[in-house]
Amino acid sequence: MRLSRFPLPTLKEDPSDAVVASHKLMIRAGLIRKESAGMYVYLPMGFRVLHKIIAIIREEMNRAGAVEFLMPELTNAELWKESGRWNTMGPEMIRIKDRNGLEYALAPTHEEAFTAIARNIISSYRDLPLNAYQINTKFRDEIRPRFGVIRSKEFIMKDAYSFDLDEEGLEKSYQSMRVAYRNIFKRMGLETIPVEADTGAMGGSQSEEFMVPSAIGEEVLLLCDQCGYRANQEKADFKRTYPPQEPIAELKEVDTPNIKTIEELVSFFNCSASKFLKSIIYIADGVPVMAVISGDREINEHKLKKAIGATSIELAPNSIVEEVTNAPVGFAGPINNFGIRTIFDMSVRHISNGITGANKKDVHYIGVNPGRDFTISEEADIALAVEGDGCPKCETPMKATRGIEVGHIFKLGYKYSKSMNLTVLDKNGKTVHPIMGCYGIGVNRTMATIIEQHHDERGIIWPIPVAPFHVWVIGLGRSTEEICKADEIYEMIKSANIEVIYDDRHLSPGFKFGDADMVGCPIRVTIGKTYFKDGSIEIRMRKGGDIMMCTNEELIEKLNKIIATEFAQYNV
C-alpha cells in the first residue's frame, strides 16, 4: 500500500473535544473521525486495526469450539416481550416502528435472538453443548457517551451464548470462555484482571469482568494481594468489623437546628460517624424505600437494588423525601418512619446508643438501639466496600484501583431458556431447559484500551498482532533514480508477503518520521541517504527505538525474523 493513495489525515494538534490519550491519538493518527456524539467513522488505517482485533477474537473463539453466526440488528419486539425485557430494558434500547406500525428494537444485546434461533435449530441433548457467537454492531442509547470510542452509542461487540444440558456443562463452557478471553487479550498486549462482578440487567448468577487497569477506567476494583480476591466495587464484599456493645441508654429527642449532614452531625455531637444511622430515601420502581446504614459507610446502590428486588432505583428527590418523612432532607430515620419499606445494612444491628433523624424538622434521636426502638424488618449487605476494607476471604486490607472493562462473562442460568421456552429432550426422552451462559467483548473499546496501554508522547506503539501494518517504509529520495530505488525496496518487501505500507509522499523527512511515530507501526524501514550512499538500509523499532542496519539482500530475512520475534512476545 502506498501512502499517497491511502487517506491518512494526521493532525499536529489535539482535537479540542478529546480528553483521554486514546481518543486524542485515534483522531490525530487518522484512525477515526467523529460522526456525532457516540458515533465514529473508522478511516482505513483504523479499520485495519479493528479487523486485526476481530481476527484474533474469531481465532480464539473458534479454537474454543464456539461457532459463528450473524444475527439481524433489527429485532422484533415480540422477542423482547417473550423474555419480558421489552418493558425492563428502559430507554437505552432504541425502539422503532416500520411502516405497518410493527415495533422493533435496534439490538442492544442478543440473548433473545440467540435463544430464539436455538429453539429452532436444537432439539436434543445430542445438540449440546452449543456455544454460538457473532461479531456484530450493538446499539445503546447511552445516557452519556464518553471518552471517544470507549463508550459509544453504536459499537461492535463479540457476543457468545452457550447452551448446556446441566450446570456441570455450563461450568465447562464458562471456564473455556474464561481461558479464551485471557488468551484473546494477551495476544493483543493487554494484561487483564478478571474480577467478580454484579450481574446487572442480563440476569444470572456468577459473573466476571475482564478489567485492564487504567487511570481512566470507569470501574473501581478492589483487590487483595494476599489471597487474590478481586471484585468490582459494585459487587465487592468485605470483612465487617463492629464496635463493642455499650450499656444501653435512654432514647431521647435532641434539638439539632439545621444540622443535616453526617459531617455536621459529627461535629455537633462530637462523636464518630459510625454512631449514626444514616437513612436515605430511594425510589425503587416508583415506590419510596428507606435504606439505613452506619454513618461511616456509603450505600452500594447495586447491592441495594438487588436486596429490594427492584429493576431500577434512584435517589429520591427532595420533594419526595419531605413528603415521606414529613421533614426537610436531613432528618430521616427508621424510628416512626410512617411504615415506609426499610432495608437495614448489617452494620445497623451492631450500633448501640446511636443517633438518627426523628422524621421531624431540626430534631434527632440519641440513644437509639435497634430492636428496642425500631425493628430490623429487612437486613442485607448494602454497604460499599472501599480501599482499606478487609478482604472477605482473608481479612487483609484491600487495595482499590481503576479499570476499563473490556470483556464480561456470565452464567445466565435458565432465565431465557425458561421464559422463551427453549427445550431439548434428554437421554431419557424427558423435556428439559438448557442452561445458558453469555460472553461479551467490546471490540472498539478494546482498540482504545490497547492505545491507552501502548503509547508515548510521539504517538501510538502498536503491539504487532494488532498493528495496521507490520512495516512502515519511508522513502526519502528526491531524484527519479533515488525514488526508483525506494520503490524497488518497497516492492521487494511487498512481494515477500510482508504487511507493508510505503510513505511515497512528497513531504519533508521530519513530517514523514512524525507520521510514522504517530501511527505507530512496529517496524520502520528508511530508504534515505545511507542507502543511496553505501546501500545500507535502516530498520528502526517503534518501541524502544533500536536501530539496525542491513543490506538489500539481508532485508527480507531480517524483517521476517523481527516480525517473528515480535509476535512471539504475544503468544499464548
Added chain:
RNA sequence: CGGGAUGUAGCGCAGUCAGGUUAGCGCGCUGCUUUCGGGAAGCAGAAGUCGGGAGUUCGAAUCUCCCCAUCCCGACCA
C-alpha cells in the same frame, strides 16, 4: 436527567466584557521557486450561514430571549 463549560474556515485558537468599514492568526489545502534524515522558507491564492431562530439598534460575532449541538462531573453498560 441534574450540575458546569464551550460553539468563529478541514483542525487549533483570538476577537465578545466596552456594538462601528472588506472578521483575524497558526496549522492544513492549491500554484510557483528554493530546500529537505526529525513536523522547512518565500511569494501568490482558495476556503467562513461567526451553532440556529427571534429581538434590541441607524448598525450585532459582540447586547437580550428561546432553541440546538458538543465536551466535562454524577446514576446505566462492552
